[in-house]
Amino acid sequence: MDIVTPFQFALVYNAFSFTFATMAAATLFLWLSRSQVSSAYRTALTISGLVTAIAAYHYLRIFESWNAAFTFKDGIVTATGFAFNDAYRYVDWLLTVPLLLIELILVMRLSREETMSKSVRLGSAAALMIVLGYPGEIAPDIATRAVWGTLSAIPFVYIVWELFRGLGDSIKQQPANAQNLVRKARLLTFASWGFYPIVYMAPYVGLTGGTATTTIQIGYTIADILAKAGLGVLIFLIAVRKSEAEAESGHKADAA
Amino acid sequence: MDIVTPFQFALVYNAFSFTFATMAAATLFLWLSRSQVSSAYRTALTISGLVTAIAAYHYLRIFESWNAAFTFKDGIVTATGFAFNDAYRYVDWLLTVPLLLIELILVMRLSREETMSKSVRLGSAAALMIVLGYPGEIAPDIATRAVWGTLSAIPFVYIVWELFRGLGDSIKQQPANAQNLVRKARLLTFASWGFYPIVYMAPYVGLTGGTATTTIQIGYTIADILAKAGLGVLIFLIAVRKSEAEAESGHKADAA
Numbered sequence: 416m417d418i419v420t421p422f423q424f425a426l427v428y429n430a431f432s433f434t435f436a437t438m439a440a441a442t443l444f445l446w447l448s449r450s451q452v453s454s455a456y457r458t459a460l461t462i463s464g465l466v467t468a469i470a471a472y473h474y475l476r477i478f479e480s481w482n483a484a485f486t487f488k489d490g491i492v493t494a495t496g497f498a499f500n501d502a503y504r505y506v507d508w509l510l511t512v513p514l515l516l517i518e519l520i521l522v523m524r525l526s527r528e529e530t531m532s533k534s535v536r537l538g539s540a541a542a543l544m545i546v547l548g549y550p551g552e553i554a555p556d557i558a559t560r561a562v563w564g565t566l567s568a569i570p571f572v573y574i575v576w577e578l579f580r581g582l583g584d585s586i587k588q589q590p591a592n593a594q595n596l597v598r599k600a601r602l603l604t605f606a607s608w609g610f611y612p613i614v615y616m617a618p619y620v621g622l623t624g625g626t627a628t629t630t631i632q633i634g635y636t637i638a639d640i641l642a643k644a645g646l647g648v649l650i651f652l653i654a655v656r657k658s659e660a661e662a663e664s665g666h667k668a669d670a671a
Numbered sequence: 672m673d674i675v676t677p678f679q680f681a682l683v684y685n686a687f688s689f690t691f692a693t694m695a696a697a698t699l700f701l702w703l704s705r706s707q708v709s710s711a712y713r714t715a716l717t718i719s720g721l722v723t724a725i726a727a728y729h730y731l732r733i734f735e736s737w738n739a740a741f742t743f744k745d746g747i748v749t750a751t752g753f754a755f756n757d758a759y760r761y762v763d764w765l766l767t768v769p770l771l772l773i774e775l776i777l778v779m780r781l782s783r784e785e786t787m788s789k790s791v792r793l794g795s796a797a798a799l800m801i802v803l804g805y806p807g808e809i810a811p812d813i814a815t816r817a818v819w820g821t822l823s824a825i826p827f828v829y830i831v832w833e834l835f836r837g838l839g840d841s842i843k844q845q846p847a848n849a850q851n852l853v854r855k856a857r858l859l860t861f862a863s864w865g866f867y868p869i870v871y872m873a874p875y876v877g878l879t880g881g882t883a884t885t886t887i888q889i890g891y892t893i894a895d896i897l898a899k900a901g902l903g904v905l906i907f908l909i910a911v912r913k914s915e916a917e918a919e920s921g922h923k924a925d926a927a
Contacts, residue, residue, distance in 0.1 A: 446703065454707060461703045465696050472692050496745040502681065506689040510696065 419625035424485055424492045427632045431478040434636050438471035441644035448651050453661060456654035459521040463647040466511045466518065470643050473507040476500075499628075501552060504635060508545045513538035515646060516574070519600060522653050523585050537577055544570040548615065557618055564615055571612070575605060590660035593653050600649040607642035614638065675881035680741055680748045683888045687734035690892050694727035697900035704907055709917060712910035715777040719903040722767045722774065726899050729763040732756075755884075760891060761805045768801055769794035771902060772830070775856060778909050779841050793833055800826040804871065813874055820871055827868070831861060846916035849909050856905040863898035870894065 419427070445464035449457045477500070484499040485492050516537040520530055544567050551563030578601055586597050614634030618627050675683070701720035705713045733756070740755040741748050772793040776786055800823050807819030834857055842853050870890030874883055 449703070449706075457707060458704065461700060464703075465700055468699065469692050469696050472695070476688065498743065498746070500681075500685075502685045503688070506685050506692070509689070510692060 417624040417628050418494055419485070419492055419629060421487065421490060421492050423625050423629040424487050427481060427629055428478070430633055430636050431474055431481060434640060435471055435474040435478060437640055437644050438467045438474055441467040441647050442471060445647050445651060451658075452651075452654040453658040455524055455661075456522060456658060459518050459650055459654055462514050462518045462521065463650045466514045466643050467647055469511050469514075470507060470639060473503045477503050502549075505545055505549045505552065509542060511643065512541040512545055515604065515642065516541055518646070518650055519582075519604060522600075522650050522657070523582070523589065523597065524657070525585055529585075533577075533581065537574055540570040540574050540577075544574070552615070560615075560618065564612065568612065571608070574608075578605065590657055590664075592660055593656045596649060596653045596656065600646060600653060603641065603646055603649060607638050607645065610638040610641070611635065673880040673884050674750055675741065675748055675885060677743065677746060677748050679881050679885040680743050683737060683885055684734070686889055686892050687730055687737060690896060691727055691730040691734060693896055693900050694723045694730055697723040697903050698727060701903050701907060707914075708907075708910040709914040711780055711917075712778060712914060715774050715906055715910055718770050718774040718777065719906045722770045722899050723903055725767050725770075726763060726895060729759045733759050757808060758805075761801055761808065764801045765798060767899065768797040771860065771898065772797055774902070774906055775838075775860060778856075778906050778913075779838070779845065779853065780913070781841055785841075789833070789837065793830055796826040796830050796833075800830070808871070816871075816874065820868065824868065827864070830864075834861060846913055846920075848916055849912045852905060852909045852912065856902060856909065859897065859902055859905060863894050863901070866894040866897075867891065 442464045445460050445467065449460045452460060480500040480503065483497045484495060486495055517534045520533050520537070525533070547563055547567035547570070549563075551560040551567070554560045554563065582601065586594060586601070589597050614631055617630045617634065622630055698720045701716050701723065705716045708716060736756040736759065739753045740751060742751055773790045776789050776793070781789070803819055803826070804823035805819075807816040807823070810816045810819065838857060842850060842857070845853050870887055873886050873890065878886055
């Protein structure tokens with residue numbers, strides 16, 4: 416384990432604790448808000464809350480793993496010999512990234528066939544992207560990291576293309592008061608997901624040791640908060656506005 | 672305890688943590704979704720969530736037992752002398768496997784008499800199957816493993832026969848939009864359950880030591896995710912569709 420400075424140790428330590436609190440709070444907010452939307456949108460809020468709940472669990476584990484990897488005593492950080500478990504992030508993403516796409520699809524309320532086929536296609540591409548990224552993350556050299564990173568980018572590009580082409584038409588059919596928010600949710604997904612490969616490439620630009628570790632951990636943490644808790648709030652707002660629009664137009668809100 | 676390589680240790684460690692998160696997430700999803708289905712199907716979702724909740728508890732215990740059995744420090748795995756507790760799996764199955772069959776029967780909404788008699792017969796056969804398998808799992812030699820494994824296969828064959836013969840007629844009476852999903856749920860049950868005896872037989876083909884341990888643990892873990900969380904999602908989809916079909920046809924959805 417690369418040694419970190421006392422400042423870096425405390426920064427990552429507090430960021431992990433902050434993120435656990437944020438994810439847990441987002442979960443409770445999303446689940447308590449289910450009763451504020453029509454039943455057609457409750458599954459979208461259920462799944463948004465699942466994503467942040469799964470992330471809260473993993474941030475608790477990551478926080479504990481960080482503390483097990485170092486001892487910070489008398490102002491000095493020493494490595495304990497226990498490895499910091501990077502894999503928690505990938506295990507988390509394997510579950511949450513397909514669910515993030517599914518919550519975005521569900522809140523759009525497409526036909527049953529479209530919902531199923533888009534969920535399966537985008538969800539599988541997302542899982543493939545995570546599986547291909549992991550061998551690079553743990554690779555000892557930058558060349559191997561770059562190969563797996565590039566392979567992982569292929570499903571990523573496919574997802575972006577689907578979000579902008581396939582969902583573009585569906586956005587035009589959303590009620591007027593929600594269209595803009597759905598576009599924002601799509602943009603947030605694209606922008607926050609685009610942040611992960613940038614963090615992944617941190618070692619390419621010569622970052623090493625404790626600085627690389629700190630940059631990667633803080634970078635992924637910010638991206639996770641935006642992509643999960645941030646998107647969850649947008650999904651809530653969209654669900655509220657669409658419930659209102661449909662109640663006004665007398666559109667019957669069936670169970671999803 | 673057979674010693675495992677650092678890669679095997681980390682693989683099983685992360686698989687157990689992943690499965691805990693998956694089972695806990697499935698539980699919350701199934702219980703929150705109770706309000707999305709008519710009251711006739713709520714018991715099926717309650718029990719599906721119980722199955723994954725019981726599994727989440729046992730995966731937490733198995734994860735802790737795995738960590739207690741080994742020390743992974745400075746890149747080297749050593750055995751601590753504390754045994755890895757295999758029995759958690761059988762204790763889990765003794766509770767969850769009869770419940771899995773009951774959730775499948777409940778979501779079909781048969782007559783009260785059929786529901787009771789099928790639940791008792793299939794539930795008892797499932798419990799017997801687990802009880803007969805355990806002495807083989809902990810047997811020191813392959814011959815003893817094979818004897819108990821074969822005895823355990825008798826109730827398994829009976830269950831498969833009941834699923835395909837006894838439930839076959841009932842499937843034809845399901846609403847059109849749910850028939851295919853009920854067939855998929857039955858097939859998933861059959862296929863994922865068929866995976867357990869294959870894993871059970873891993874030592875027959877000469878796998879030993881850490882490789883046998885890793886294969887068995889990862890194999891059972893994949894089978895558990897499919898049989899419990901995977902089936903739970905199908906039960907949810909069937910319950911939603913049947914609720915809709917019955918609401919449309921004016922069929923009164925009584926409490927189960």
